[in-house]
Amino acid sequence: MLLLEVISGERLPRPDRGKMRFHKIANVNKALDYITSKGVKLVSIGAEEIVDGNVKMTLGMIWTIILRFAIQDISVEETSAKEGLLLWCQRKTAPYRNVNVQNFHCSWKDGLAFCALIHRHRPDLIDYAKLNKDDHLGNLSLALEIAEKHLDIPKMLDPEDIINTPKPDERAIMTYVSCFYHAFAGAEQAETAANRICKVLGLLEWIRRTTPWLEKRTPENTVEAMRRKLEDFRDYRRIHKPPKVQEKCQLEISFNTLQTKLHISHRPAFMPSEGKMVSDIAAAWQGLDQAEKGYEEWLLTDIRRLERVEHLAEKFQQKAATHESWAQGKDQLLTLKDYESASLTELRALLRKHEAFESDLAAHQDRVEQIAAIAQELNELDYHAAAVINERCQSICDHWDQLGTLTQKRREALERTEKLLETIDQLFLEFAKRSAPFNNWMEGAMEDLQDMFMVHSVDEVQSLISAHDQFKATLAEADSERQAILSIYNEVQKIAQSYGISSKLTNIYCDITPAIINQKWEKVKKLVPQRDGTLHEELSRQHANERLRRQFAAQANAIGPWIQTRMEEIARCSADLAGTLEDQMNHLKQYEHNIINYKPNIDRLEGDHQLIQESLIFDNKHTNYTMEHMRVGWESLLTTVARTINEMETQILTRDAKGISQQQLNDFRSSFTHFDRKKKGGMETDDFRACLISMGYDLGEAEFARIMSLVDPDGAGVVTFQSFVDFMTRETGDTETSEQVIASFRILAADKPYILVDELRRELPPEQAEYCISRMPPYQGPDGVPGALDYTAFSTVLYGESDL
Numbered sequence: 114m115l116l117l118e119v120i121s122g123e124r125l126p127r128p129d130r131g132k133m134r135f136h137k138i139a140n141v142n143k144a145l146d147y148i149t150s151k152g153v154k155l156v157s158i159g160a161e162e163i164v165d166g167n168v169k170m171t172l173g174m175i176w177t178i179i180l181r182f183a184i185q186d187i188s189v190e191e192t193s194a195k196e197g198l199l200l201w202c203q204r205k206t207a208p209y210r211n212v213n214v215q216n217f218h219c220s221w222k223d224g225l226a227f228c229a230l231i232h233r234h235r236p237d238l239i240d241y242a243k244l245n246k247d248d249h250l251g252n253l254s255l256a257l258e259i260a261e262k263h264l265d266i267p268k269m270l271d272p273e274d275i276i277n278t279p280k281p282d283e284r285a286i287m288t289y290v291s292c293f294y295h296a297f298a299g300a301e302q303a304e305t306a307a308n309r310i311c312k313v314l315g316l317l318e319w320i321r322r323t324t325p326w327l328e329k330r331t332p333e334n335t336v337e338a339m340r341r342k343l344e345d346f347r348d349y350r351r352i353h354k355p356p357k358v359q360e361k362c363q364l365e366i367s368f369n370t371l372q373t374k375l376h377i378s379h380r381p382a383f384m385p386s387e388g389k390m391v392s393d394i395a396a397a398w399q400g401l402d403q404a405e406k407g408y409e410e411w412l413l414t415d416i417r418r419l420e421r422v423e424h425l426a427e428k429f430q431q432k433a434a435t436h437e438s439w440a441q442g443k444d445q446l447l448t449l450k451d452y453e454s455a456s457l458t459e460l461r462a463l464l465r466k467h468e469a470f471e472s473d474l475a476a477h478q479d480r481v482e483q484i485a486a487i488a489q490e491l492n493e494l495d496y497h498a499a500a501v502i503n504e505r506c507q508s509i510c511d512h513w514d515q516l517g518t519l520t521q522k523r524r525e526a527l528e529r530t531e532k533l534l535e536t537i538d539q540l541f542l543e544f545a546k547r548s549a550p551f552n553n554w555m556e557g558a559m560e561d562l563q564d565m566f567m568v569h570s571v572d573e574v575q576s577l578i579s580a581h582d583q584f585k586a587t588l589a590e591a592d593s594e595r596q597a598i599l600s601i602y603n604e605v606q607k608i609a610q611s612y613g614i615s616s617k618l619t620n621i622y623c624d625i626t627p628a629i630i631n632q633k634w635e636k637v638k639k640l641v642p643q644r645d646g647t648l649h650e651e652l653s654r655q656h657a658n659e660r661l662r663r664q665f666a667a668q669a670n671a672i673g674p675w676i677q678t679r680m681e682e683i684a685r686c687s688a689d690l691a692g693t694l695e696d697q698m699n700h701l702k703q704y705e706h707n708i709i710n711y712k713p714n715i716d717r718l719e720g721d722h723q724l725i726q727e728s729l730i731f732d733n734k735h736t737n738y739t740m741e742h743m744r745v746g747w748e749s750l751l752t753t754v755a756r757t758i759n760e761m762e763t764q765i766l767t768r769d770a771k772g773i774s775q776q777q778l779n780d781f782r783s784s785f786t787h788f789d790r791k792k793k794g795g796m797e798t799d800d801f802r803a804c805l806i807s808m809g810y811d812l813g814e815a816e817f818a819r820i821m822s823l824v825d826p827d828g829a830g831v832v833t834f835q836s837f838v839d840f841m842t843r844e845t846g847d848t849e850t851s852e853q854v855i856a857s858f859r860i861l862a863a864d865k866p867y868i869l870v871d872e873l874r875r876e877l878p879p880e881q882a883e884y885c886i887s888r889m890p891p892y893q894g895p896d897g898v899p900g901a902l903d904y905t906a907f908s909t910v911l912y913g914e915s916d917l
Contacts, residue, residue, distance in 0.1 A: 187294055198287065201294055202226070205233045211246045217286040222275055224252025230290075231259055234297040238263055249276050265863070266292040296863065316360055320397040323349075327404035330411055334497040336419045343412045347726070350744075361398060362752050365391055366759045369835075373763045376839060381854045382826075392827055409741070413731055422496045424565055429487045431560065433505055436480050440512060443470075447519035462621040464527040469545035469622040471520060476553040481513050544601040545622030551594055552625050555633040558584070562640035569731060571655045578648050585641060595634055602627050658730050665721045666735035672714055673738045676746040679708060680753060687757050693775055694768065698761045705754045715747055760834070767838055781841055784808075785834050795831035858904035867892035867901035 187194045187201070199217065206212045209229040214220045221227065225246060232241040238259050244252055253272035260266040269289050275281045333339045368391045372382055447470075451463065488506040492499050561584075568574045602620075620626075686700045722740040725733075768778050788796050788804040796804060798821065805812055805820070812820075823843075824836040861876045862868040868889075873882045885907065892901035 187291065195287065198291060198294060202230065202290060205230055209233075209241065217283045217290065218281045221286050221290075222281065223249045224254075224256050224272070227256035227260070227293075228252055230293050230297070231256060231264070235263070260293070264293075264296050266296060316357065316364065316394060317397055319357060320394070320401050323353075324397075324401050324404045327401070327408050330408070332415050332495075333419075336416055336423060339412060339416045339419055343409070343416065346409060346412060358748055358752075361394060362755060364394065366755060369759055369763060373766055373835070377766060381857075392829070417731070418494055420567060422491060422494050424567055425487050425491050425494070426496065426498070426502070427565065429484065429491065429502060429506075432480055432484050432487070433509060435556070435560070436477065436484060436509060439477060440509075440516065443516055444512070444519055446470075447516065447523050460527070465542045465545070466622045467520075467523055467527055469542070469549060471524070472546055473549045473553070473623070474516065474520060476550055481509065484509055540601055540605045541620045541622050544598060544605070544620060545625070547594070547598045547601065548625045548630060549623055551591075551598055552630065552633065554591070555630075555637055558637050559633070559640060562637070562644045566651075568651060568655065571652065571659055574648060574652045574655050578652065581644055581648060588638075588641070592634075595630060598630065599627050658725075658728050661721065661725050661728060661730060662733045663735055665718070665725055666733055666738075668714070668718045668721060669736045669738035669743060672718060672743060673746065675711070676743075676750050679704065679750055683750075683754055683757055687761070694761060694765050694778070698758065698765065701754060701758050701761060705758065708750060708754055715743065718743060763835060764838070767835070767842070773838075773842060778838070781838050782834070785837050795833050796837070798825075798830055798832075801832045801837075854908040855905055858908065862904065866894055866905070867897055868904050869898075870900055870902070873902075 187197045195217075199214065202214045206214055206226055206229040209225070209232070211223075212225050212229045214226050223246060225244060228239050228241060228244055232239045239255070244255075246252075250272050253270075253275060257268050257270060257272060261268040266289075269292075270285065333342065376382065451459075485506060488502050491502050496502065566577055568577065605620075683701065683704055686697055686704070718740070764778065767773065768775070773781075784804060784807075785796065788800045788807075790800055791797070801821075801824070802812065802817060805817075820840070821832075824832045824840050858868055859865075861872055863872075870886055873885050876882075877885070885904075886902070889902040889904060889907040891897075892903040894901075894903075
């Protein structure tokens with residue numbers, strides 16, 4: 114008979130009563146097997162004796178045992194066993210269509226509830242979407258067969274009996290469903306354990322994604338593009354990084370707290386896989402800080418370079434345009450053969466005009482040299498359009514050389530007709546010689562007065578104002594020169610009128626006229642006050658920048674020492690042996706409260722720093738502190754006080770859990786502080802050896818190596834205070850940590866005394882799974898299966914309690 118009959122004691126109709134006895138015996142055995150699988154020891158009785166005896170008493174006894182050892186321990190949200198099991202089923206099957214679990218009889222007749230439970234936990238075993246709600250027998254048969262084959266749940270129910278019974282037996286269904294609860298509850302615990310192992314991956318991934326971005330330092334071609342990079346970096350520092358700093362700090366605190374609580378509860382320490390430990394996060398974070406270091410300085414330096422480059426490029430374009438405008442057509446004039454058909458007077462005039470041209474040519478030599486010097490500096494500053502600049506500069510230089518050659522050839526031709534020079538008007542020649550350099554001076558003055566400038570301090574702008582004042586002092590002398598040049602031209606007009614010379618006389622030596630000179634002179638006088646205004650506006654801006662520098666420096670010079678003083682106070686408090694740990698904890702929390710209340714000062718400093726950044730102020734001689742120093746110091750202070758409080762809480766937990774007196778803990782701290790010679794919160798290997806020798810330990814190399822493996826399992830070469838306390842307390846008490854490891858493996862193995870390769874690979878990360886598979890010996894027990902591994906032997910060897 115099936116479990117439905119076994120539990121209820123009812124004899125259902127059977128076509129063959131001879132087979133009834135066989136089924137009844139077989140399923141009683143299944144029920145007994147299920148009870149013993151839950152750890153219940155029964156007296157040795159045969160199934161046939163139970164069937165042939167008092168059936169109702171026997172079945173009542175079996176139901177009582179099942180209720181006590183398989184169902185009674187089920188509890189969901191403080192409900193009774195039956196209600197808890199029903200609530201668990203309802204929650205697991207809630208998302209599935211055509212499933213409505215309200216009881217342990219009719220709700221299970223169509224088989225969909227069993228299929229939904231299996232699919233919820235093992236979707237690889239059943240394709241729920243393909244099930245037919247009207248195929249009750251097929252659904253029940255599929256669920257029971259899969260449960261028996263893949264979940265090790267005995268087939269204690271008969272699908273036909275369930276379908277043919279108006280109301281299936283509640284106790285039979287409850288017993289069978291409890292098997293699913295125990296099977297899947299263990300899997301959920303294993304999943305939680307596996308997820309806890311991999312918790313740090315998110316932070317590591319963020320660090321590995323951010324570090325290459327900070328290491329990539331490819332310059333842009335424009336100031337605007339680099340400023341966008343600078344803004345992106347400041348957004349990273351202001352918005353994206355602080356939550357990650359908090360996450361890292363919280364992770365370290367949580368990890369230390371977890372390790373302490375595991376140790377206190379005699380459970381094995383939590384050891385993430387290689388590459389995912391807290392030390393790996395610290396190393397990755399150090400790489401992030403190293404990549405971040407200097408990134409902002411590089412951005413600001415390149416912005417200055419681009420500003421200089423753009424200034425020089427604009428200046429190059431102006432000077433090149435001025436020169437090209439001047440040089441345009443000069444080579445055609447120098448190649449004219451007009452002297453071949455000219456009269457003696459005209460030839461002499463042409464010679465004088467050529468002399469004036471040579472003077473003008475020499476005056477433009479400085480501009481050509483400036484153009485070449487600017488082009489060279491642009492190349493040295495890695496200007497992105499250097500090729501275009503070089504091409505234009507080379508064109509100007511080549512044309513300049515050509516002008517020099519043509520000028521020399523024309524002079525030689527004119528000198529061959531030197532006898533014609535007597536008729537040249539000396540006044541026009543003198544006018545040309547004096548007006549050309551004066552005109553060039555005015556052009557240079559206009560260029561200087563309109564030249565862009567870039568300064569970063571009051572002294573620099575005052576230097577420009579001083580130079581401008583010196584220029585203004587020369588204007589009276591220049592005006593005298595202008596009047597003298599104009600008087601030459603006026604003298605020409607007087608001579609022409611006196612001797613009846615044509616009033617249409619043209620100065621053949623140059624193209625400069627009194628009107629041009631007066632026009633440019635008026636422009637120079639107009640530009641002078643404009644330059645005054647521009648310089649004084651810049652002086653006001655630089656004074657405002659200086660006030661911002663002093664305002665920032667005043668706050669920074671107060672906050673910096675305040676942070677340092679708090680760090681020293683925290684260090685003294687953590688090392689103080691006078692009071693109790695609780696007193697020190699209260700002091701530390703008061704420090705933490707004061708630090709949090711000090712945050713508005715940091716915010717005000719950030720605001721001043723933001724104004725400085727917006728004003729593009731790059732230096733501050735009034736303080737050695739930078740905002741980066743302030744941020745690092747503040748973050749370090751927050752981290753230090755949080756870590757110190759956590760360490761103090763850990764010491765309190767350790768003291769209370771291990772029964773250590775305050776005096777013992779003070780003695781431990783006194784010894785630790787004495788041998789922590791570098792005062793960095795950890796004894797180095799030689800210091801720890803000296804400490805052990807001072808306490809009377811007779812240490813050989815092997816024994817010392819064994820002790821170091823306990824107090825410094827990561828091989829960092831440093832023994833922390835917590836590790837030191839653990840070692841000292843371990844000397845007076847034993848800790849069976851292998852038992853916790855065995856218990857963890859038993860969860861993954863679903864209470865089997867062995868574990869399979871597939872279970873290890875399914876429940877653990879790949880590295881840890883392969884490590885266990887390669888080192889875990891085969892299981893030798895009589896109930897083993899092919900490929901079974903002995904996790905008990907592996908765990909005891911792992912903790913040095915036996916040898917394989």
